[in-house]
Amino acid sequence: MIVMERAFQAKTKIMEARDLTALKSLLPLNPDDLLLTEERLLEILTPPPFVKCLPRERLGQGPNTPQLIEAAVHEAGAGYRRVIGIGGGATLDLAKLLTLEQALPVADLFSSPDKLIKARSLVLVPTTPGTGSEVTPYCAVYFPEVGAQLILNSSSLCADATFLCPELLDGIPFNVLAASSFDAFTHACESYLSALSTPFSRLLSLQAIRMLLCAWQDITHMGSGALADAISQMQTAGTMAGIAYANAGAAAVHAISYPLSTRLKIKHGEANYLVFKAVMDLYRHKAPHGALSGLQELIATVLGGEPDMAFETLDQLCQNLLPRRRLSVYGMQEGQIIEFTDMVLTRQNMLIANGYTQLSAGDIANIYRSLL
Ligand SMILES: [Fe+2]
Incomplete structure (x- = not known):
């Protein structure tokens, strides 16, 4: 019998900073800090002149590519002992790489994981509420020449500390939020649905789901008046x-969302968001009992209605926040169904294996077809 290792750990100290004043007081900057952030945030944060600042825009736009990472490593130099990353997921991921003893060549990090040696401390401050990068050991790198995104997964990439400061999310465009x-x-x-979940991770999953549903409900009921509180809830x-x-x-x-990105x-x-409901509907069809029913019950408890209709009720709520368009509107062609399905099975097989139920190539192709 195969015994699967399930474990729970959280390596990052999490601190709350009510506003920017609190953040500056809780996170004093030192001369040997490297601050990786965005131009607009540098204006707000006004770091002292002795801190080396690296605006991510200077390195390029979009995801972290080997070329961008190389530029960041060269710009950063060697004279820093702590990296402070303040920004969205891509900025936080890049900050993780800048703590490594040797981040180049980037491809070696994937082929020889023992090269992921953390040489500097890391503080991450997220400015979007969703990636969770500030508390994960993951780092996404996009390789444009093969059109593939690969994920590093190493405890060397965990932040030592993170600060949650909702004021940094002020002014975030609503569709991004x-x-x-x-x-x-x-x-x-x-x-929550994963076979690797534990009572500890499920507790956090359930509370996160509850808080997000309540925040979305507050926004749809009360509009922008509820936004400040909702943003803080979403961040937590x-x-x-x-x-x-x-x-x-x-x-x-x-x-399944990977080829879409x-x-x-x-x-x-x-x-x-575009594929979520179709995947849950398929899970319901293939394995209606088990953890999925717990998820449906929670959604129905918060949003009202019957657990059987939970994903429909959720969908109605979400459509108010972010209208779901068909994949053809984004330019997907019918001929890409097979290509996308193949990409999922070859490049995302670990994620498919971690699914609530096993999905076949036909199941995946049908999801794309239904959303086209
Ligand atoms: Fe994600």
Whole structure:
């Protein structure tokens, strides 16, 4: 009999900073810090002149590619002992790489994981509510020449500390907020349904789901008046979901959304949103009992209605926040169904294997077909 190792750990100290004043006081900067962030945040944060600042825009736009990482390593130099990453998921992931003794060549990090040696301390401050990167051991790198995103997974990439400061999320465009929070929701649901989940990770998953549902409800009922509180809730929920997902992993929603991001350039959270309901409907069809029924019960408890209709009720709520368009609107062609299915089975097989039920090539192709 195969005994599967299930474990729970959280390596990052999590601190709350009510506002920017609190953040500056809790996180004093030192001359040997490297601050990786965005131009607009440098204006708000006004770091002292002795701190070396690296605006991510200076390195390029979009995901972290080997070329961008190389530019970051060269710009960063060697004279720093702590990296402070403040930004969205890609900025936080890049900050993780800048703590390594040797981050180049990037391809070696994937072929020889023993080269992932952390040489500097790391503080991460997220400015979107969804990726959970501040508490995960993951780092995504996009290789444009093969059109593939690969994920590093190493405890060397865990932050020593993270600060949750909702004021940094002020002014985030609503569609970015909605999509990012849906990424967090997906982390919470997929980790809850995972065979690798534990009572500890499930507790965080359930609480994250509850908080996100309440925040979405408040926004739809009260509009922008509820936004400040909702953003704070979403941020906390995103970090909880990140811890759960760091321990129990993601699954089919992330796997099936992968070609949508790499081929159709749909943002990660939105891509998850586009496929989420179709995957849950298939799970319901294939294995209606088990952990899925617990998820349906929780959704029905918070949103009302019958557990059997939970994913429909959830969908109605979400459509108010982020209308779901068909994949053809994003440029997907029928001829890409096989290509995307193949990408999922070859490049995302680990995530498919971590699914609530096993999905066949036909199941995956049918999901794309139903959403086209
Ligand atoms: Fe995600």
